[in-house]
Amino acid sequence: MSASVSVFASPNSWIESGAVDQCHQVAALDGMLHVAGMPDLHPGKGAPIGAAMRSTVLYPFLVGSDIGCGIAVFPIALKRPAPEKLVARFPDLDVPLEPDPDDPAWAFAAGPDGTVPAGHTEGLGTVGRGNHFVELARVQSIVDSPHALRLGLDTGAHVLIVHSGSRGLGERILRAHTEVHGAGPAEDPAAYLAAHDDAVRWGSLNRRLLAARAALALGADPAEPIIDQCHNLVEVRDGAYLHRKGAAPGDGRDVLIAGTRGTPSYVVAAHAGAQAGHSVAHGAGRKMSRADALRRGRAKHTVEELRRTPVGSYVVCGDRQLLFEEAPTAYKRIEQVIADLVAHDLATPVAVTVPVVTYKTADRGRRR
Template identity: 80%
Template structure:
């Protein structure tokens, strides 16, 4: 039987709904942030996903509908999202392929591109960024909906590139320009903010395509157009309201890749969320430890070399030792529980699972990688 979500009325007209079961890991601080958001002027409904966790000033893993536009509810990484590209390779040996991954921390020369760059922003173009961003060569491990997988052209054993990145410094620049004048207040000129926001969303999508192309070229692989490219940090006008998403993917009839961790499966789902969920689904496993806690606990439990190989046999490319611990799989919630909550609440249907082969986080420092 589906688990009933927790619904709390902040005011007569504002509700907070958490789409998670009683056994799911939901921090009270994250729920408190949802209530704080619900108290903002113009707010109508806050829908929290099962990957909910506290963020800087606003919850991550939430979709928030309001008559007022609040840039801080989207955050600085406007346009961040996940794209999935089918890719063809022979003999996908993890160690061999990891050594061939390019340095995705070095930006591209924009003069080499034959298309306009949204907003004219060239800084960081073609780079993955830090934090939870990654580029992953993954294998389709399980097919859970044969018909839907077939429509996407996916079968067990197929390889895909999963790219999780955003607008890099572009979105940060947009948010900073707002907060320096208005702080956490609403946008004084919503149309002007949305114009810049839309450029950043397009920039993030372009960046994911460039990252995939860089990896495919380095691996000598054939790359297809993305079968998924969904942004999870954005605001959209819907039914006369501003629907803010921070760490929540559009879930009204879209296919969405919900990322696990570098040592666990991810799930590609068919999302069909309705108005109670603000037409949104989870975007990943969601953190259950702060970065400081993950670093402290990880160092006590693991070595660096242990974290560069996973129980699934995949390889992690990460030259930043601290980031290895901060992003350890144990720092995140169980992706299986997140997906179960979405299924129980009829927000999504799993289509395929993917297993990592090579996960790129930050370039290694070895001379062979400096290119």
């Protein structure tokens, strides 16, 4: 007998039938108790993205290869933040950072002990590809003033938003499992969870490194994050395994729900219950596959249009294919995702941010 499935989206939301089908396929797995689909739900490789899945059995493939992927928000104080000048000052975040106590970004992010989870130094301080990014954003408006004040957010202030994960570490952990067990359950849940927890800590460290590198390059002091929530992970909760794939913890947490390079993002106070897997959406969610976005985008947009967005922000991206794959039109409307969360009483908006400069990958051949 299949587990129950709930999708927290309105009839106005763009939810592909393939994503709902994947939820029901997961619900039929041995030990599955409940599957909750978020309003950013979309199909993934073998399992839905934008879902929280509760089971008595631990399935590594439900978390995927980018264990520890999440979004963090860091305050940043800038003098005269002219966007066209800040574009040129963004560092090359494709070049890995070596652990070095004399490097100010490393010293700030790694702390006094300077340890790297799992000893995995490959890719430290780099963004990765896909939908990962580092963004300088401006607080456009405040929705809940007392809550925003507690977070230190005010209209006109700037923040760094970092979306990245565990780079090659999570992939290595999943591959070690799938080479033996495929999509089957973890034979030794404790061993998997130990490796998994290292990847979660690595992802958080990497977001701190990225923010520190960006802040220093932009002439600001690095700051501690006011939000740092992982959305690819599994936790043991109430005697079961709660898998999250593209779903942020929503049990009394503050979460940044990312829009696109050309639309706002939302800071929300999440208060999701058990039926929603104690989770909320992690972003706008894809509306098109990467292949469709590339094909349609080339017919509809120019590269220059995608480098300067409708909200006036800049996009740093030397990979033209990635520019089209990550075009704002490839994603659902973030406003609808937020409206669905509010309608289902899963979250309350606190503040709205808009992009100023978004870094995807270095643009070394372009004079800025």
